[in-house]
Amino acid sequence: MALDGIYLYSLINELKDELIDARVEKVNQPEKDEIILTLKKNRKSQKLLISASSNYSRIHLTNTNKENPLKAPMFCMVLRKYLNTATLKDIKQVQSDRLVILEFESTDELGFNSEYSLIVEIMGRHSNISLVRKRDNLVMDSIKHITPDINTYRVLYSGVPYKFPPESLKLNTFSFNKEAFTKKVMDVYSKKELDNKFFSNIFTGISSNFSKELLFRLQSNNIDFSLNNLDGLYDFIIKTFNTIKDVNFNYVSYSKNSILKDFYCTDLHSLKNENFELKEFNSPSVLIESFYFEKDKSDRLNNRSHDLQRIVHTNIDRVNKKVSILEKTLDDCKEKQKLNLYGELLTANIYSIKKGDKSVKVLNYYSENEEYIDIPINENKTPSENVQIYFKKYNKLKKSEENALIQIKIAKEELSYLESVMANILNVDNYHEIEDIKSELVETGYIAFKKSSKNTKKNKPSKPMHFLSSDNIDIYVGKNNIQNDYLTLKFASKNDIWLHTKNIPGSHVIIKCNGEVSDSTLLEAANLAGYYSKGKTSSNIPVDYTEVKNVKKPSGAKPGMVIYYTNKTIYVTPKVPEIEQK
Secondary structure, X not given: OOOOHHHHHHHHHHHHHHHOOOEEXXXXXXXXXXXXXXXXXXXXXXXXXXXXXXXXXXXXXXXXXXOOOOOOOHXXXXXXXXXXOOEEEEEEEOOOOOEEEEEEEEEOOOOOEEEEEEEEEOOHHHOEEEEEEOOOOEEEEEOOOEOOOOOOOOXXXXXXXXXXXXXXXXXXXXEOOHHXXXXXXXXXXXXXXXXXXXXXXXXXOOOHHHHXXXXXXXXHOOOOOOHHHHHHHHHHHHHHHXXXXXXXXXXXXXXEOOEEEEEEOOOOHHHHOOOOEEEEEOOHHHHHHHHHHHHHHHHHHHHHOHHHHHHHHHHHHHHHHHHHXXXXXXHHHHHHHHHHHHHHHHHHOHHHOOOOOOEEEEEOOOOOOOOEEEEEOOOOOOHXXXXXXXXXXXXXXHHHHHHHHHHHHHHHHHHHHHHHHHHHHHOOOOHHHHHHHHHHHHXXXXXXXXXXXXOOOOOOOOOOEEEEOOOOOEEEEOOOHHHHHHHHHHHOOOOXXXXXXXXXXXXXXXXXXXXXXXXXXHHHHHHHHHHOEOOOOOOOEEEEEXXXXXXXXXXXXXXXXXXXXXXXXXEEOOOOOOOEEO
């Protein structure tokens, strides 16, 4: 469910209780469209995340630690200048819309009090964060600059007067009368049929999913929804909204197969009968972070790794095209045996061939039926030259076939490597891992190395993941092919257990067990191998395992590419790892 005005109302109630009169300690901008304010109150520091992401815009308390860029963005510097040590005096929601105003008071360098408003617009791709000076309503800066070329109604950048988004013509969810409600219902009813978005077309702050929930409650309570029962409809809506307004919230998430599907600040009865897994939360911030964190993280990592994905996809397409051409060559080479046969038969019958003949009929003594066949020949060539023509064509196709088989083997090994890189890209967990994969592609020649004249700081390679099984056995998982090689060829002992998905690109997994491992640990490690592979969303996938001493790296093989023998196979349906990660 999108973060709507009603849920935002519940969030603001929490933020007011926790943050009013708190002082700003730190201002960070870990992402280009996201800031984190660290505020301190009564010796307790809390972090407020404000995001203007096009897909996951939101505001809530957070415990997540994010790495900040080496150089702070301009918007972050502006916030630090005007809000550092400022006190948060109030948090307001404009009507019941997704528009939040945080009021700050600070003392400038001359000792005078200054007031600033941090205005958060949670509006999908139009989301924004603006710092506005209250005394003259001037924008100090916005996290996204809006110029007249982008929006003719209003602009947002440093030095211009702040103008609010266009006011909604819908009713304020928490402030409307019966007359306005009746008029709006009749107006919407006359233009549209009754559907799941009916109430979201009437009120601000109501998402289409909660509108659907209201319709479900109407039907469950046998309330007639027609223009003849506007009094009953009004009473129902007033009772529902008053319950919410009185802060009678119940924060619940709805999951299927451990994947969060929906959430809200009140029970969604329409979902309770659809076999969802329900989980209650005591805080709207904790709920919204659990719902959005992984989605937002995945979206940002995917955007950051887009260029790498494009490079790998381009090379995968190139290799597939090469394999297709080579396979066509092999298909053409199937004719070579016939050419060799013609050469042999012409040699055996060379005495009967005359110069000027266009074809010769000979007995095929290689055939069980010993039938006669016609062999075309060049009338301008001697019998001996015609024989040589067929043998030359045969030898040429034979060499082409041998070369094509070698090149197909090389191409398929390259394809396997590229698919493993793509699987690693899709499984990255942070920006460092993206840089590691980029370094790997530079090392293997897929990305041209550009030597910089500046003294750039070299990032340390990230370490393989380390898990602890339910039997307290160490399990290590490589997140890229450099790590895979390190784990298998350098880190692991010869009697440790090595696991990898069978014929599916993925991570190398090492169980540090000296050859002895329980079934539960083996199953947990196999799940890790499946989860960090291309087949993570598949079911019943095979995972091979053997001792490390049975795993070898062929000479000249690309990173992560190994061969192994005397293995066994276990089948798993990958799921999110439940064991402890160190």
